[in-house]
Amino acid sequence: MQTDSEVLPQRSGGLDICALIEQHEGRNYELHAEHINPANVRTLQTIGFDRCYVRGEGPYLWDIEGTKYLDFLSGYGVFGLGRNHPDVRRVLIDFLNTDYPSLVKMEAPMLSGLLAQELKKRMPNQLDMVFFGNSGADGVETAIKYAKCATGKPGIIYCEKAFHGLTSGALSLNGDENFRSGFAPFMPDCRAIPFNDLEALEAELLKGDVAGFIVEPVQGKGVNIPSPGYLYEAAALCHKHGALFIDDEVQTGMGRAGRFLAIEHEGEIDPDIVILSKALSGGYIPISAVLCKKWIHDKVFSSMQRSVVHSSTFSQGNFAMAAGLAALDVIDRYDLIAKAEKLGDFLGHALQAMIPRFEFLHEVRWRGLMMGIEFGPPHSLGLKTAWKLIHTMDKSLFPQAAIIPLLDKHHIITQIAGHHIDVIKLLPPLVISEDDVQWFLGAFEDVLIQMHRFPGPAWDVLTDIGRMALTHRAR
Template sequence: MQEAAVLKTSSADEDRPFDVAALIAEREPERYALHTQHLNEMMVKVLQTIGYDVGFRRGHGQYLYDRQDVRYLDLLSGWGVFGVGRNHPTVRDALQSVLASDLPNLVQMDVPVLAALLAEKLLQHTPFLDKAFFCNSGAEAVEAAIKFARRTTNRPGVVYCDHAFHGLTYGALSLNGDAIFRDGFGETLPGCVRVPFNDLAALERALSTREIAAFIVEPIQGKGVNLPDDGYLAGAQALCRKYGTLFVADEIQTGLGRTGKFLAIEHWGVEPDMVLIAKALSGGHVPVGVVLAKKPIFDKVFSRMDKAVVHGSTFAKNDLAMAAGLATLEVIGSERLIEKAAATGARLISFFEGLTRRYEMVREVRGKGLMIGVEFGAPQSLKLRAAWSLLETVNTGLFCQLITIPLFKEHKILAQVAGHASHTIKLLPTMVMTDADCDWIERGFEATVAESHKVPGAVWSLGKTLADHALKARAAR
């Protein structure tokens, strides 16, 4: 009977045009119930617990709008996806142009023009590299880099750093420095070696075995916004050359202007054997990743005609993704977003450095351009220290939620911590922010941080509520 009802409904709707906007409007009130039933129920519980269940309905540039049409400033930008902002008209027009052109797309036994043009544009920014391999995500780019490095060097090992994040597929997961992502999923890839970030001596010990195919490193680590020492990346590159290891820069989050340079490696003048890019290259619409590499690497991997398809991905090089990438690069250049990110970032970093002098729990500010980490730490004054210690005993890093939740609820600023059990809040906003947006950020952080230094106070009442939730969750486990 139920199946018949479904069929009847489908038949009745046959003549009605398919309208996505109408479908969203009709079913939006069921958003959380649908996710609870069919998707990740725990994510819904998280949002409801911390009060983020406002139901965002639209986005434009750096702004989000909830079901009441209240405007929020987005400092997450989809973990760095929206470098040029949400729904940029240039990107949207490019995608509509592709759809209107009736392109053949994904013929497979052909080579598409748009992929060649995007490769050409990207490689103009990396004259020390020669070839591009397209895929669907940052994690796929990491997977490809592992395979390319092993094939090129005939070595099994890959070195990565403490606190690294390179993705959640199995190869990428094997290079993650945070155990929370790996626990419970069994053995990871063999041959993966972890070393401390900023420790050249440890890196050399690992490479000196001459069994390491690649050293894969984020120029600025996303989990914590950890910057390299001035000589670290150059020293790492020299060690890789010395021991025959490929040097791979994971620019998936740092690339495309985020740090005030097209690539973050430009701050330190290094030239890796491979560079990995994704996230912002999508324009926020169509997922895309790319490995930029030296020609000898491609010559090893794609060595003969029968090896032409030895590695690939069904949807790689699809016309929509390639158009999104080309349009994104056009926006970055025409709107001078790299220079804008550098200037806006300098202003915000200067502001946060001022907070470190005015508030004892604001310990350090790190970052370049619009990739900024604000680290909090234990206070010296007695009342604050007691309150801090109580939260830390319950859940390491819980204090940062006393900043991010009031920022969201009271100041309509969306931000989050830089990683599990972290004391650092990360700002990763779009590169199209204005001076007025910076004013908004400064007002919101100033007020929230000032309130967090008052005990007792509203912020610490929130802390007690969060601590109670954490204790109940621990008891349930």
């Protein structure tokens, strides 16, 4: 029998969603522990990230207690335009009010054609055809199928430390064993090579069975940036050996890297397939886009009988298409690509200037507003002891000394850039201001000062977390 708290509140016309939110406000972690993912709840509670957010606007979030946060994670890059951008919201409200049909399926939707047209204008080369899906991983699955069908070859080459999604095919191209563990066997003929290594790429291409090489122009795990010319030469090698060059711009695209595509930092370049997602809808609805050359498309959809050989139920949904068109308009009208480059350089150079002052701070890497801050071993004896102690406990633990106080004391949300690496990652929305950058710089400087005091509160927190991790592994 349902209790009063389990009955969905009603208003004239049905469910009262505002009343439902108010009725259960603050129960986030209780509900997730019971119904969604208790392991993740324990993780968030352990590092103090178990906040209940109730409002989002631009680069800011507010929790249930009214505390304002600066979001330098932006939903892993989904909120490139910030949260609840008013211009995108206005377009979506206008669209909903038209009662326009969607997903008729036995038709050719107009809005998807218009969004495809706009995306093609922004490509660095001639990419003629567009497929719309629902997520970055969905886009990667599409690219895998296209590459195999177009070339008639089975092999897909990817890079060590790569992240292309967590669906079964995309997981076969994942360079992190922490994500792969327990899900084998993987798709055959998928082989990893070191990032930034043209010789290793050519050695695989010479085997003659490679359909495509998929690469992130900036690796998300670690924020690893390629050497100048690497991507250009990699594309040339692929074309020389009859393989497709697949540019995964799921996180780096839509202006984040200070160009519409991060690969444009290489100058004139010729990808065969480009994958977009995350920020494409302004954060309002899942969407992805795969752009490819016409000859590839013609191999896949080679006849009327094969005209729907690759499809997806929610592909080309008009709500998503309207959001995509609005997001592109916002990027253009507010000149957000140039802003990402300018503020990224301002933030990156300011962080680099801190390196001589702080032993733990080793390197800062960035493209636009995608940034990695890497820590490394100190030289003084006391800090060396602290470094060794924490890494003995857990190789992924040390960056928590930065992200926990950034959240707890300074109300800034960041993330660790991957497993077993000492890098924190910044993905702020493209709509941040110089004041927001200064907020982060002041907070990060304070955090670094505390990290360099050993023993001290920062180390006490890490030691407690490390002990919990060791206890859990011993069970």
